[in-house]
Amino acid sequence: MTASVQRLLEDEPATMALGSELAAAGRGLPRQIVYLHGDLGAGKTTLVRGMLRALGHAGIVRSPTYTLLEPYDLADRGCLHLDLYRLADAGELDYIGLRELLSGPVLVLVEWPERGLGALPEPDLSITLSYRGTGREAVLEASSDVGARLLESLPG
Ligand code: ADP
Numbered sequence: 001m002t003a004s005v006q007r008l009l010e011d012e013p014a015t016m017a018l019g020s021e022l023a024a025a026g027r028g029l030p031r032q033i034v035y036l037h038g039d040l041g042a043g044k045t046t047l048v049r050g051m052l053r054a055l056g057h058a059g060i061v062r063s064p065t066y067t068l069l070e071p072y073d074l075a076d077r078g079c080l081h082l083d084l085y086r087l088a089d090a091g092e093l094d095y096i097g098l099r100e101l102l103s104g105p106v107l108v109l110v111e112w113p114e115r116g117l118g119a120l121p122e123p124d125l126s127i128t129l130s131y132r133g134t135g136r137e138a139v140l141e142a143s144s145d146v147g148a149r150l151l152e153s154l155p156g
């Protein structure tokens with residue numbers, strides 16, 4: 001079982017490409033909860049953009065810093081992109097009806113998940129992005145069978 005994968009991402013297109021690889025790896029895995037860790041500017045939203053584009057979303061992907069949540073209708077399932085940077089209290093997530101939105105096949109991508117702990121489902125995959133020179137490093141860690149299958153399906 002692949003528990004963890006590390007990648008160097010030299011530039012923004014490399015981050016987008018990892019997003020598209022994750023999208024391909026997740027085909028046939030209807031429900032995926034992905035936590036995205038990393039400082040401001042580390043590339044979390046860029047990775048989400050890469051995934052959504054590869055999953056057929058043609059429009060823009062804006063960071064839901066103020067709205068907390070941006071829903072997307074993908075071909076075969078829904079997607080929720082959360083950015084909890086400005087969340088003061090994890091209990092606020094109850095007000096946006098997160099629990100109801102999480103039923104059924106859904107891809108959930110959460111930036112700043114540490115701010116919503118207790119109100120979020122457990123992750124299948126946790127991705128940590130860090131600055132490395134002018135690029136970034138991504139560490140991907142699986143914490144469920146779904147997460148392990150995602151990592152196993154990534155190209156080497
Ligand atoms: P976050 O959501 O983590 O705050 P963003 O995805 O908004 O970060 O990205 C911040 C900036 O980093 C963007 O200008 C983006 O182009 C750039 N970026 C993304 N990935 C890389 C990379 N691998 N190397 C260099 N710059 C990157």
Ligand code: MG
Nearest residue numbers: 044045063111
């Ligand atoms: Mg962001």
